[in-house]
Amino acid sequence: MKIINIAASALLAAGLSHYHAFAQPAAQAVQAAKQPLSQWQKPPSAPPAQEGKTVYVVTCTSQGIGCVRAANGVKEAGELLGWSVRVVDGKGDPGTWNGAIQSAIAAGADGIVIDAVPPMLVGDALSKAANAKIPVVSIFNPVPDADSSVFAFVRPEHKRQGQLLAQWIIDDSGGQARILLVEDRQFPELAERVAGFKAEIAKCAKCEIVGNIESTIGTMAQRLASAVATELTRRPAVDYIAAPFDSNAFFVIEGVRQAGLKGKVKVAGYEGDPQAFEAIRNGAQAVTVANPAEWMGWQAVDELNRAFNGAKAVNMPIPSRLIDAGNVPDTKGWTGDVDYKARYEALWKRR
Structure with missing residues (x-):
């Protein structure tokens, strides 16, 4: 019995070491990324506003x-x-x-x-x-x-957005995630997000991207939900799905529902659109990396x-700002926390 307890303690210590190596730094990055903006990143003074264009x-x-x-x-x-x-x-x-x-x-x-x-x-x-x-x-x-x-x-900084989403998944899973990745390879910004995501997830030894689904913006409404449901049937270990943007995540959520896995598989996206905020509030989507x-x-x-x-x-x-159930604003999408319109109006001497 003593030998078994020693072995169990060793396994627990190894697990804690893994957590501290990957999930704890991710948690710190996540908490920083969830904070609201407090300052406007001001561009240089603007030239005179041209009219009649x-x-x-x-x-x-x-x-x-x-x-x-x-x-x-x-x-x-x-x-x-x-x-x-x-x-x-x-x-x-x-x-x-x-x-x-x-x-x-x-x-x-x-x-x-x-x-x-x-x-x-x-x-x-x-x-x-x-x-x-x-x-x-x-x-x-x-x-x-x-x-x-x-x-x-x-x-936005697309690569950094991908890193943030990966850090959220590492933190949320305790460094043990099985991820299905949806990719739309037509758009270069989405490729940058995926590159940042993959590079950050690779730092987590017990996280794994177990499958990929290729999707296009022109066909996602017709094909994506069924593709997700089929893939989840083939890969029952999946507990996270990373969508390339929130409009895509809308159909991913439907695929999760079709597979009978609502509440068991967490859907993540990017952009902070109104329907994503509503999905986060009702538990259908877990997180979005928002840009205004x-x-x-x-x-x-x-x-x-x-x-x-x-x-x-x-x-x-x-x-960008990371939004999940713990900090989702009572707004229709993320618009940036600061009154950028007033700042631009002042810059253009319109107020």
Whole structure:
């Protein structure tokens, strides 16, 4: 009996050592990431606000709530400056994206915003915009390593977002998670999130990504729920599913329900959209790494105004915040905690 107790103590000590090595540092990072913003990350003083501009916003798709929210931000901020803002639904289709950009050029647009539209899939259209001297601002896409015809990139730190989600799962599972990873490889920002997530999870010796599901924004409504249910049947050990964004997580949640595993498998996402907050409140989704999409729209307008004045781009990243059941605000999505609209209005001398 004494020998058994000694062996059990050794196993317990090993388990605690594992916890302290991985889960405890993750818990500290999680608590820091859950805190509300207290300061606005102020860009340099803005040039004079240009009025009377016509701007086209090409969204990834109307099914991507984050894309819609960012476009709404562009429209609200642009109209404050007296601009005419036209939003075009990209329908998750590269052909539609290219056509919308070329239509904007033909219509004599002063500026174009591509809203989660991958630049490498609309390269010819962007080259035509550059030749027409029409500035293009990107929302969500990461800053590329090579030179780009895009004037400015408004985005969160995607790799860090992936790390945060992994740290939350490590902390929540006590360093012992079995994860199903849903990937949409069409978008570079989502690839960055996955890279950050995988790198951080790899630090946890008893955490494992046990399966992957490939999804696209254009087919997730039709295919994702059944794919998730099927995969959960094949892999009953899964206790966490990481979705690439909250609109995708909506269909992941339905797949968990179809598999009869609601409350047993925790769904995680990114972007902090309104339906994700509601799902967190009712227990269908566990966590989201939120970014203030409307704020990105306002910052895109600020970048376009700089382009119209011949000034340099700021390319300043937007903050993120980790939201779970312990800190979910009583709001429709995360908008950034600080009154960024008032700050931009003051920057543009509109108040």
